[in-house]
Amino acid sequence: MPAKIIDGKLTAEQIRIEVAAEVDKRIKAGKSRPGLATVLIGDNAASQVYVSSKQKACIEVGIESFGHELPASATQEEVEKLVSTLNADPRVNGILVQLPLPAGLDEQRVLNAISIEKDVDGFHPLNIGRLAQKGRDPLFVPCTPAGCMYLLEKEIPSLEGINAVVLGRSNIVGMPVALLLVRANATVTICHSRTRDLPGVVRQADVLVAAVGKPEMVRGDWVKPGVVVIDVGINRVEDATRPRGYRLVGDVAYDEVAQVAKAITPVPGGVGPMTIAMLLRNTLRAANLSD
Numbered sequence: 001m002p003a004k005i006i007d008g009k010l011t012a013e014q015i016r017i018e019v020a021a022e023v024d025k026r027i028k029a030g031k032s033r034p035g036l037a038t039v040l041i042g043d044n045a046a047s048q049v050y051v052s053s054k055q056k057a058c059i060e061v062g063i064e065s066f067g068h069e070l071p072a073s074a075t076q077e078e079v080e081k082l083v084s085t086l087n088a089d090p091r092v093n094g095i096l097v098q099l100p101l102p103a104g105l106d107e108q109r110v111l112n113a114i115s116i117e118k119d120v121d122g123f124h125p126l127n128i129g130r131l132a133q134k135g136r137d138p139l140f141v142p143c144t145p146a147g148c149m150y151l152l153e154k155e156i157p158s159l160e161g162i163n164a165v166v167l168g169r170s171n172i173v174g175m176p177v178a179l180l181l182v183r184a185n186a187t188v189t190i191c192h193s194r195t196r197d198l199p200g201v202v203r204q205a206d207v208l209v210a211a212v213g214k215p216e217m218v219r220g221d222w223v224k225p226g227v228v229v230i231d232v233g234i235n236r237v238e239d240a241t242r243p244r245g246y247r248l249v250g251d252v253a254y255d256e257v258a259q260v261a262k263a264i265t266p267v268p269g270g271v272g273p274m275t276i277a278m279l280l281r282n283t284l285r286a287a288n289l290s291d
Contacts, residue, residue, distance in 0.1 A: 002258050002259060003229075003257070003258040003259070003260075003261040003262060003263050003264045004155075004262065004263040004264075005263075005264065005265075005266055006151050006154075006155060006228075006230075006263050006264060006265045006266075006270060007266075007269065007270075008147070008151060008265055008266075008269060008270040008271055008272065008273050008274045009269045009270075009273045011150070011151060011154065011273075011274065011277075012147075012273035012274050012276070012277035013273075013277075015150075015274075015277040015278075015280070015281060016057070016060065016061055016277055016280060019061045019063075019277075019280045019281055019284050020060070020061040020062055022284055023061055023062040023063060023284060024062060026287065026288075027062070031287075031291060032090075032091070032287065033062065033063070033064050033287075034062075034063045034064065034093050034094075034283050034284050034286070034287035035063065035064040035065075035066060035091045035092045035093050035094070035283075035287075036054070036058050036063055036064070036065055036066070036092070036093065036094045036095075036096060036120065036279075036283045037066040037067075037068060037086045037089070037092045037094070037095050037096070038051050038054055038055060038065070038066070038067050038068065038096050038098060039068045039069075039070070039079075039082060039083070039086075039095070039096065039097040039098065040067070040068070040069045040070070040098050041069075041070045041071075041072065041074055041079060041097075041098070041101055041102055041105070042070075042071065042072035042101075042102040043072060044100070044102075047098045047099075047100075050098060051067070051098050053276060054096065054276055054279060055067055057276045057277075057279075057280060058280065058283070061280055063280060063283055063284070064091065066086075066089075066091070066092060068082060068086075070082065072102040074102075074105075076104075076105055076106055076109065076110075079097075079101075079105060079110055080109065080110065080113045083095065083097065083110065083113040083114055084113065086118070087113075087114070087115040087118060092118065093118060093120075093283055093286040093287040093290055094118050094119075094120030094279075094282060094283040094286045095114050095115070095118045095119070095120070096120060096121050096279070097110055097111070097114065097121075099172075108125075111123050111124055111125070112124070112125060116139060117139065117286065117289060117290065118286060119139065119140055120140055120143075120279060120282035120283050120285075120286055121140070121142060121143065121279070121282075122138065122140040122141050122142035122143065122145075122146070122176070122282070123142060123171070123172075126138075127139055127140055127141075128142075128171075128176065131176060131179050131180070131183075132179050139285075139286075139289070140282045140285070140286070141176070141180065141278075141282075142172065142173075142176045143274075143275045143276075143278040143279045143282065144172065144173050144177075144232065144271060144274070144275045144278075145173055145176040145177040145180055146180075146274075146278040146281075146282075147271055147274025147275050147277065147278045148173075148177050148180075148209055148230045148232065148271060148274070149177065149180045149181075149184070150274060150278070151230060151265065151270075151271070151274060152207060152228065152230060153184075155228055155263050156207065156228060159181065159184040159185065159186045159207070160184065160185040160186070161185065161186070161187065162186050162187070162206040162207055163186070163187050163189070163204050163205055163206045163207070164178075164181045164186040164187065164188045164189070164205065164206065164207040164208075164209070165188075165189045165191060165201060165202050165204065165205035165207070165208050165209070166178045166181070166188065166189070166190045166191065166209045166211070167191045167202065167208065167209065167210045167211060167212045167217075167218065167251065168191075168192070168209075168210070168211035168212040168213070168232075168251075169190050169192050170211065173209075173211040173232050174190065174209075174211050174212075175190075177209050177211070178190050181207075181209075186207065189201060189204070189205075198222075199219075199221070199222045202218065202222045202223060203222060203223060203224050204224070205223065205224070205227055206226075206227060206228070207227065207228050207229075207230070208223060208227055208228070208229045208230070208252075209230045209232065210229065210230070210231050210232060210233060210250065210251035210252050211232035211233065211251065212233065212251050213233060213235065213251065214233070214235070214251055215233070215235035215237050215249050215250075215251070216235075216237075216249055216250070216251070216252065216253040216254075217233075217251050217252070217253075218251060218252040218253060218257060219253050219256055219257070220253060220256030220257050220259060220260055221256075222257075223257055223260050223261060224260070225260055225261075225262075226261070226262045227260070227261045227262060228261065228262055228263045228264075229252055229257055229261050229263070229264040229265065230265050230270070230271060231250035231251055231252040231254070231264065231265050231266075231267055231270060231271065232250075232251065232271050233249070233250040233251030233252070233267065234248055234250065234267060234268070234272060235248065235249050235250070235251070236248060237249050248267055248268050249267055250265075250266075250267035250270070252264070252267075254266065254267065
């Protein structure tokens with residue numbers, strides 16, 4: 001029996017409706033409108049698309065959007081000065097510096113410069129540190145990992161005791177989602193390029209989060225029957241039959257794995273829409289915390 005499709009697009013739309021209602025409630029109560037500042041440095045085409053999508057989503061739910069662009073030639077000091085200005089702006093509740101940064105800029109210094117109270121991307125070292133510690137809670141959880149967990153917990157209300165495998169150990173997805181799974185009392189294995197017998201390890205998973213950035217790497221015989229799969233990958237592969245000459249695929253061979261899994265996220269339409277939905281939720285949370 002083919003796997004249930006976990007519809008991230010529908011779930012994200014429901015979250016957006018909830019955020020819009022909460023924003024409207026704030027405004028009617030005489031409180032300030034939440035504001036998100038995006039910082040785009042350079043002319044990376046993919047980054048431009050992502051930032052535009054985030055700005056559009058803000059407008060749709062009633063969050064004010066402040067767009068800031070700097071050339072790829074911007075210095076470290078210029079970037080940090082802009083972040084400092086946004087930290088001091090009471091209209092701005094959240095600051096999102098679009099990654100990756102152009103070569104020559106120190107990403108960690110830029111992230112450190114963002115006020116922890118406005119770190120709606122959840123990448124400030126203090127937020128990540130709190131996420132990693134028992135008994136501590138971050139102000140904000142990184143958006144893509146938060147979206148993964150939201151979808152998972154809708155599908156499996158209790159993750160306690162399950163075997164979870166995270167494929168990939170990036171700071172943006174792999175490591176934070178592993179920490180979130182540990183917090184949910186799952187037994188977590190993090191896999192990477194040096195993992196021995198990778199298919200064998202993945203085959204032990206009750207839950208698999210694939211975030212490795214390799215198109216269709218996980219095959220049907222890598223997973224056991226009944227696994228729940230969250231595919232974070234978004235990869236372009238050439239396809240002459242498509243108008244653009246390519247199609248988007250995940251890190252999981254969807255057609256194969258869907259025949260074995262209990263439930264799976266599609267690509268596109270799975271985790272992707274959840275990332276922006278969680279960013280909107282974080283921005284609303286930042287506004288509420290500032291009241």
